Amino acid sequence: MEAGQIAEAASPGLRERLEERLRGSPALAAAGVIAVIFVLLVISQGLHDVMQTGLNGLSLGAIYALGAVGLTLVYGILRLVNFAHGDFLTFGAFMAYLVNVTWGAPLVVAVFWAMIATAVLGLLFERLLWGPMRRKRAGFLQLIIMSIGLAFLLRAIYQWFWGTEIRNLDVNRSDVVELLGLRIGQTELIVVVVGVTVLLAVGLMLRFSLLGKRMRALSDDLELAETAGIDTRRVVLFTWIFAGGLAGLAGVLAGAITNIYPEMGFELLLPIFAAVILGGIGDAFGALAAGLVLGVMTEWSTLLIDARWKIAVGFVVLVIVLIVRPQGIFGRAKAI
Amino acid sequence: MSFAGDITVAVTFTEFTQPEFWISVGLIAGIYTLVALGLQLNTGFTGIVNFGQAAFMAIGAYAMAILVVDVGITFWLALPLAILITMGFGVLIGLPALRLRADYFAIATIAMAEVVRVVAQNARGLTGGNQGFACAADDPTNCYFSTWRDVSGSINEFVESTFWSDPPSYFPLFLVVWVAVIIATVGMTYLQGSPWGRVLRAIREDEDAARALGKNTLRFKLQSLAISALLGSLGGAFLALNLSTIHPLVFEPLVTFFAFSVLILGGLANYKGVAFGAILFWFVLEGTRFIELPDPPFTETRIAALRLAITGMLLIGLMAFRPQGMFGKREEMVLGE
Numbered sequence: 001m002e003a004g005q006i007a008e009a010a011s012p013g014l015r016e017r018l019e020e021r022l023r024g025s026p027a028l029a030a031a032g033v034i035a036v037i038f039v040l041l042v043i044s045q046g047l048h049d050v051m052q053t054g055l056n057g058l059s060l061g062a063i064y065a066l067g068a069v070g071l072t073l074v075y076g077i078l079r080l081v082n083f084a085h086g087d088f089l090t091f092g093a094f095m096a097y098l099v100n101v102t103w104g105a106p107l108v109v110a111v112f113w114a115m116i117a118t119a120v121l122g123l124l125f126e127r128l129l130w131g132p133m134r135r136k137r138a139g140f141l142q143l144i145i146m147s148i149g150l151a152f153l154l155r156a157i158y159q160w161f162w163g164t165e166i167r168n169l170d171v172n173r174s175d176v177v178e179l180l181g182l183r184i185g186q187t188e189l190i191v192v193v194v195g196v197t198v199l200l201a202v203g204l205m206l207r208f209s210l211l212g213k214r215m216r217a218l219s220d221d222l223e224l225a226e227t228a229g230i231d232t233r234r235v236v237l238f239t240w241i242f243a244g245g246l247a248g249l250a251g252v253l254a255g256a257i258t259n260i261y262p263e264m265g266f267e268l269l270l271p272i273f274a275a276v277i278l279g280g281i282g283d284a285f286g287a288l289a290a291g292l293v294l295g296v297m298t299e300w301s302t303l304l305i306d307a308r309w310k311i312a313v314g315f316v317v318l319v320i321v322l323i324v325r326p327q328g329i330f331g332r333a334k335a336i
Numbered sequence: 337m338s339f340a341g342d343i344t345v346a347v348t349f350t351e352f353t354q355p356e357f358w359i360s361v362g363l364i365a366g367i368y369t370l371v372a373l374g375l376q377l378n379t380g381f382t383g384i385v386n387f388g389q390a391a392f393m394a395i396g397a398y399a400m401a402i403l404v405v406d407v408g409i410t411f412w413l414a415l416p417l418a419i420l421i422t423m424g425f426g427v428l429i430g431l432p433a434l435r436l437r438a439d440y441f442a443i444a445t446i447a448m449a450e451v452v453r454v455v456a457q458n459a460r461g462l463t464g465g466n467q468g469f470a471c472a473a474d475d476p477t478n479c480y481f482s483t484w485r486d487v488s489g490s491i492n493e494f495v496e497s498t499f500w501s502d503p504p505s506y507f508p509l510f511l512v513v514w515v516a517v518i519i520a521t522v523g524m525t526y527l528q529g530s531p532w533g534r535v536l537r538a539i540r541e542d543e544d545a546a547r548a549l550g551k552n553t554l555r556f557k558l559q560s561l562a563i564s565a566l567l568g569s570l571g572g573a574f575l576a577l578n579l580s581t582i583h584p585l586v587f588e589p590l591v592t593f594f595a596f597s598v599l600i601l602g603g604l605a606n607y608k609g610v611a612f613g614a615i616l617f618w619f620v621l622e623g624t625r626f627i628e629l630p631d632p633p634f635t636e637t638r639i640a641a642l643r644l645a646i647t648g649m650l651l652i653g654l655m656a657f658r659p660q661g662m663f664g665k666r667e668e669m670v671l672g673e
Contacts, residue, residue: 081439133656140439141385142655145600148593149651156645163637266589270450273443281440312454315447322444323432 027289034293037300045303052182053299059188059257061295062195066250067268068275068287069202070243076219076282077239079140080130083147086269087154088244092118092251093260094158100169107171111252118248122240125150151266158262167260169252191253198249199288206284215239219282271298271314278321352626356504361622363506363578365614366513371571371591372598372610373520374564380604380664381528382560383540385438388429388445389568389595391452394587395422396569397576398456398463401480405472411483419569426565427558434557449589456584468581484509484577506578513574517611520567525607536560597647600654603664612662620646 041050071085092114100110129150133143175186184192206212214235217225226232254268275294279286294314301313371389378386399418403409409417433444456463463469471479491508500507527533538546539553547553576582594617602613621643629639660666 081442129652129656138655138659141379142659144385144439144442145596146652146655148596149648149653149655152593152644152648153652154648156641156648159641159644160638163635270447274447277440277443306458308458309454312451315451315454318447319432319444322436322440 030293034297037297041300041303048181049303050300053303054296055179055182055184055192056188057296057299058292059191059195059253059295060298061292062192062199063250063254063268063291064271064275064295065199065288065291066195066246066253067272068279068291069199069284070246071272072276072279072282072287073215073219073239073284074243075276076284077215077222077236078130078134079143080147081140081144083144083269084125084151084154085243085247086265086267086272087151087158088118088121088247088265089251089254089268090158090260090262090265091121091154092248093255093264094162094251095248096169096252096255097162097167097260101167104170107169107256110169111249114252115245115248118251119241119244122244122247123237126237126240155262155266162262164262169255169260171256185257188257191257194249195253198246199292202246203285203288211235211238215242216284219284267311271311274314274318274321277318352623357622357626359504359507359510361615361618363510363513364622365611365618366510366517367571367574367578368595368598368618369517369611369614370513370520370567370574372595372602372614373517373524373607374567374571375595375599376602376604376607376610377524377536377560377567378564379599380606381533381540382536382557383438383543384434384557384560385442386445386561386564387442387589387592387596388449388452389564390587390589390591391445391449392422392426392565392568393572393575393591394449394452394456394584395425396572397582397587398469399569400573401469401576401582402462404480404483405469405478411480415573418573419566422565422569423562426561430558430561434554434561446589446592449587449592453584453587453589456587463582463584466584468583470581479580480582481577481580509574509578516570516574521607521611528607532556532559593651594647597650600651600659600661603661604659605665606661606663609661609663616662617650 038050067085067089070088071082074080074082074085095114095117096107096110098110099105099113100107129146130143133146138146171187173185173187176183177186177189179189206216214225214230215238217228217230218232218235218239222232225235250268251265254264258264271294272291275291276287278294279288279290294317297317298310298313301310371393374392375386375389378384396418399421400411400414403414403417404411407414429445429448433441433448436444457466459465460467469480471477488505488508491511492503492505495503495507528536535546535551535556538549538551539556543553546556572587575586579586598614598617599610600613601617602609602611624639624643624646634642654661
């Protein structure tokens with residue numbers, strides 16, 4: 001009796017404290033939600049299936065995360081919601097196709113070429129469009145519509161040169177690797193390894209290198225960073241190189257495990273946006289984590305619902321996050 | 337690719353003198369005027385960037401068709417019901433989304449439009465999926481457009497007996513659409529001058545100030561979105577009546593941005609400009625069909641690419657050099673902070 005009363009008296013305090021902790025650290029709360037989903041799925045669907053779909057989700061998630069990191073930094077630093085970012089991914093994929101299939105060079109060469117070419121594309125539009133528009137003090141709507149126009153123009157160029165038919169990179173699509181009882185396609189495994197390695201490198205670079213710190217400082221507060229003596233113009237150029245290169249890589253990886261066609265980037269753009277918002281707009285680490293989580297969640301959803309609905313999962317997560325916590329899991333309240 | 341000198345670009349100007357050409361341009365321009373009038377109210381006068389107009393069009397069209405074919409309601413009741421359903425959907429989406437900042441709202445609405453498209457493609461029992469939606473499976477005479485085709489036929493009979501012996505089949509729809517455009521343009525202009533319209537403008541200029549004056553800004557923004565849904569669903573239903581099958585791809589996200597091109601070409605914060613923007617935009621896009629370009633290099637895919645490129649360059653060029661469009665007022669453009 002007494003023990004029960006004590007427990008009852010203590011439990012609201014415990015709950016309050018827990019609630020407070022979670023409010024203070026939404027990332028912890030998100031991790032908790034994911035853990036609960038994981039456990040429930042394991043109980044209902046079995047460990048093997050959950051791990052298998054999770055592994056598949058990592059390749060998709062790595063692509064989302066690579067795309068999201070560039071998009072979120074460009075937003076954070078330049079206040080530009082770049083609707084052409086998806087078409088940067090497509091550009092990378094077609095550049096890789098050009099080198100890998102049309103010219104017959106090895107895929108490694110194609111990957112580097114695609115990254116360099118897409119980075120140059122990013123720089124080109126910074127010089128031609130975004131830089132001049134910033135100097136004109138263009139508003140948010142002007143920039144957003146301009147980026148949509150650019151997206152159309154890029155897509156029209158791909159369609160002009162490569163048509164609308166579905167193309168594939170010259171990769172091994174049949175060999176399957178067995179890992180701890182899980183099966184994964186050889187190419188998919190390479191995509192997961194490359195994707196996650198690059199993401200880790202990007203995270204470390206943002207965390208520890210001077211350039212990474214400067215980028216994050218600009219993303220936080222451009223004027224303050226300028227006052228602190230950072231050469232913002234140079235950092236802006238590096239941001240475009242960084243965002244373009246990663247978008248190019250994401251495009252090649254997407255092309256390696258799925259197909260290449262002019263609309264592919266636009267179809268990837270919305271889940272990438274979802275990852276950006278989930279991670280908190282402008283927050284590079286948030287985008288990395290959210291991209292991976294979104295990819296895994298998308299594949300997990302196929303355990304419960306028909307696979308043809310899975311592309312809606314990203315949007316549903318996005319809508320829930322927007323309602324519950326619009327500043328994203330890692331964002332701060334001032335951002336909304 | 338050889339752009340050799342023997343390529344001849346023949347423009348058949350006879351097409352442009354045919355009334356059929358102008359009526360088909362006018363029909364699509366009229367439909368897009370309705371759709372873009374909603375965007376004008378949202379983006380031009382309330383300051384909310386709605387990128388989900390294609391979803392409202394889709395819901396209007398599908399709801400009308402499903403009510404007629406599957407539920408069996410008469411077309412005359414189904415159309416207003418479909419519009420009400422779309423308005424309700426707009427409010428439902430707006431309740432959470434309109435609390436967000438403008439850029440989040442834009443992304444949220446385009447995500448909503450994609451969800452609607454995914455549902456239209458995959459909920460086969462309801463929408464017919466990628467097969468499209470036209471008639472009842474067991475009764476090929478029970479189609480969503482049956483009633484309209486009857487009415488349209490009798491209008492054309494009247495036209496034939498009075499002033500035009502050979503009108504195209506879409507002439508009655510053209511008339512109805514433009515009556516709707518005129519009513520909507522006049523109505524929206526009138527609303528904008530009302531106290532209600534002034535509150536919307538105040539929200540666009542400074543939402544905090546409007547709130548400080550005791551206005552429930554969320555309610556006004558919801559009303560703005562609902563009216564936009566009304567105009568969008570009406571446009572979507574008209575678009576469906578001009579086709580013989582409703583297909584999910586008719587309402588792809590590109591459609592919203594065609595309407596945005598129309599809006600910006602006409603000019604933000606000006607209702608009368610929308611119709612001019614629509615006519616000019618669709619004259620250019622449809623006109624490219626009649627410029628006879630030699631097949632290699634101008635294949636069908638490439639001409640489609642060219643139309644996309646025109647739209648893209650139009651948006652970039654207008655934003656860079658004339659963001660107020662043809663009739664917009666520069667001082668009324670509150671394009672973000």
